[in-house]
Amino acid sequence: MKIALAQLNFFVGDFDGNLNKMLRATEEAKQQGADLVCFPELATCGYPPRDFLEFDDFIRRAEGSVNHLAKAAKGIAIAVGSPSRNPVIEGKDLFNSVYFLAEGQIKHVQHKALLPTYDVFDEYRYFEPATEFNIVEYKGKRIALNICEDLWNLGNENPLYTIVPMDEMMVHKPDLILNLSASPFTYSHAGERIHVLRENAKRYGLPIFYVNQVGSQTEIIFDGGSIAFSPKGTVYEEMPYWKEMVKTFDFDDVCADTQTVLQAKDKIPLIHDALVLGIKDYFGKLGFKQAILGLSGGIDSAVVAVLAARALGEDNVRGLLMPSQYSSDHSVNDARQLAVNLGLQYDIVPIEPIYNTFLQTLKPHFWGSPPNVAEENIQARTRGLLLMAISNKFGHILLNTTNKSEMAVGYGTLYGDLCGGLSVLADVYKTEVYELANYMNKDGEVIPENTITKPPSAELRPDQKDSDSLPPYDILDAILLQYIEKQQGPHEIIKMGFDEKTVRRALRLVNMNEFKRYQAAPVLRVSPKAFGMGRRIPIVGKYLS
């Protein structure tokens, strides 16, 4: 038996587009001699469809796609993820299901049992968990179909769940496991995924064919990396990350352990590639081609410019240099050098005349009070307004360049440097931004050396430095990682040896600035805990603030 894994990039709600893509992939799989082609979880409607699932009209369209695919399942079988209706009045209205289509018909439906409801996942908001487990027989093979998380309660050791779907299926003596996934990327996920699948293969003594979505859906990025596993738990082949691909595997070859193909898993290159795909898909799926961003001469905007140029092409990225009286010479020079290195179109737009007009207009209403954050924010917001004006005039999307450290402690101006349609770096700590910059420069200078070596500054008042108001980034980032990713409280973090005052101040800043993050652009998620839909903290809360 030959099994094709179709690792494709779906588009939430684009039923026609997703269907046509699967029909083409089915043809391709046939040409590769496949007996069965497998598509990822919720492939008909795209993942995550979120509250679109609450619309009956949306479900009808998904059903239409399944019926259409069933008719195409001739001479080849198709396994595809799609929502299905729960016929029982009690419980949620839907299941998250895999349909097995063959001979022009729906041959079998298996529902997902383990419904992730944490971090970015809300599956129990929509779906009823499966309680029945069966297998399907096709061309002499007994196939255990399951979906994503269903393999993640190995030996019932995952504390979140009480049942083990594969244990239930084993009574039917399957010959192989087919897992349809939409498993979001984080910089540590690919390794974990291989570990869990390996342990499943070994435990059940069965080969696993695992197909994952590829592509970005607003905040959530899918890396692909579909895998065929031998029954001994060795990887036969891990398919490439970031690429759409239909690849057919011979059941006997996979079982015979004849090769091992693995992908590289270094953190910084993975983050780099994920962000490039995240930008590319955000623009492509929204129907935009061109990006604009402010180039300050600093490292964050430099790294975003490089990622944007790689995602969209340098001809589609426009930089704005917006110096003020507080800008140093090197800022403009470094920004200009970056634009030249990348071949970007750039404009220099001094903000002083606008800033001065604001100050003059506001003078009678400021009642002679001394300069404070208000004046600094006027500068940042003037820049935001200029960027949005050009973006509105010509149809660019503004890229936001805030990093995760700044986003965490609120070191940024709402409606100013927090503007943007997409936040590229807000899940990348400042220390990691430096690593990305060095990685980008590994084959020669792309980002000017001075941008990497100079001390970071917002340049909103004379001689300002980030270190005036924040702890050094290596310490700050280490504390933030414990609080945000590891969910450690102040006592635990202080016990690790960090200075108590610094810890309490950092955590207080994080919690006080929830109101800024609430209004921030969507953040490309690359870590296990990103700002956005996966982290839900009250704005009006008094905890640690």
Next chain:
Amino acid sequence: MKIALAQLNFFVGDFDGNLNKMLRATEEAKQQGADLVCFPELATCGYPPRDFLEFDDFIRRAEGSVNHLAKAAKGIAIAVGSPSRNPVIEGKDLFNSVYFLAEGQIKHVQHKALLPTYDVFDEYRYFEPATEFNIVEYKGKRIALNICEDLWNLGNENPLYTIVPMDEMMVHKPDLILNLSASPFTYSHAGERIHVLRENAKRYGLPIFYVNQVGSQTEIIFDGGSIAFSPKGTVYEEMPYWKEMVKTFDFDDVCADTQTVLQAKDKIPLIHDALVLGIKDYFGKLGFKQAILGLSGGIDSAVVAVLAARALGEDNVRGLLMPSQYSSDHSVNDARQLAVNLGLQYDIVPIEPIYNTFLQTLKPHFWGSPPNVAEENIQARTRGLLLMAISNKFGHILLNTTNKSEMAVGYGTLYGDLCGGLSVLADVYKTEVYELANYMNKDGEVIPENTITKPPSAELRPDQKDSDSLPPYDILDAILLQYIEKQQGPHEIIKMGFDEKTVRRALRLVNMNEFKRYQAAPVLRVSPKAFGMGRRIPIVGKYLS
């Protein structure tokens, strides 16, 4: 037996504040002769605590509050909602529990079984459902304790759930039902709540003592309205909305049906009062006193100004009139008249000099292209920037004045008129804003008549009217209600008799503008489906767009 219902306003994460408030209420209940005082769901930590629940430190503090309250439970028993730990390794780490405290000790703990996971609720993200049901005996009465949603699967007729907690408890032959709630306000909720509680009382033939939270937590508003129900299903007393109160009821009186006290439930007055409380608590809990807002002479800003003055006092509300060359005379006059009527401080800040400086600065970068939305947005953003500048200078919170109709179809400028710390009207359709205005004027003119009668306009270009780009609001709002609140698809709405082109355009605008709502201020929720945490739609989605 005498039972006190303590309908209090809690503050998420403010363990000391919440505890002290409960200790004072316990004293007050004692003075009223109560044998038992009841606090709402998750009273120790405030509701909804959201992802704070994932911090062990947060749970430890809640446990500390329960232990402290237990020691205070002498001469009186206390029922209080708090998270508790699930000792079993499998399943979620926490329960949503009610603690029964008496004689200085924890006497009984009952967990919540029905965990709402829809709309604004994420309870299954955090909590394991109860599987055991018991009662507690105190002073000769057998008390069935349960939490909020646990009474909302009456006769197992709620399709979301499969168990009926009270049916399980009935085997223990209770004498009364005590329900601890944090049940969010919507304009239709109080009536539904009474209906459900009445049917419970009648079904089980037991009196119900129901205590609800009061107060606003960012987006979610709690109205109070705690109730004592006779076993025949008549309301003995519905406590006031919007007010903190400790009130003691005599068990025998309630059972004897000796009185009926009900609150008024008219939609527009309820929305009015909810919004006033929402503003008041947002400011109070964040430690702010003063609001600023733009006064355009239009109805939305007028209604928000009245609500703000009623919530914060007229001395704490500052209005900015920011006319441009496109502003009509009546705009400034109407806005000024409103400020005078309300006794607000106001400033007139013409935006023309700033707008012109922007145009001059951008001229070389606009390449002679004809005016479009870019120029309109510069005006709206200049106003946003001016409001934020004064707010940053003096410590106001900017109130956003966008209504639900505009928010739905994206008729507003991101970082312009969408600025603000809190969105007051974004869950109130334009047609309802008119009803609010008329209600405010019922005892004499507060909002200038001309503001109510003139056709709405954004005044961003000569002679602009909302009706140039949008369908009449009565038709638009009716379509939006079907799509947003009732989750009807295009076919269903067209079948109701609405013009197909108008329906398709309206739905397309809603879905296309998800990116604006993603970055909008938190919205005070008054309807069953508000923008914000309760409505989760992909930004990059192709459904109906």
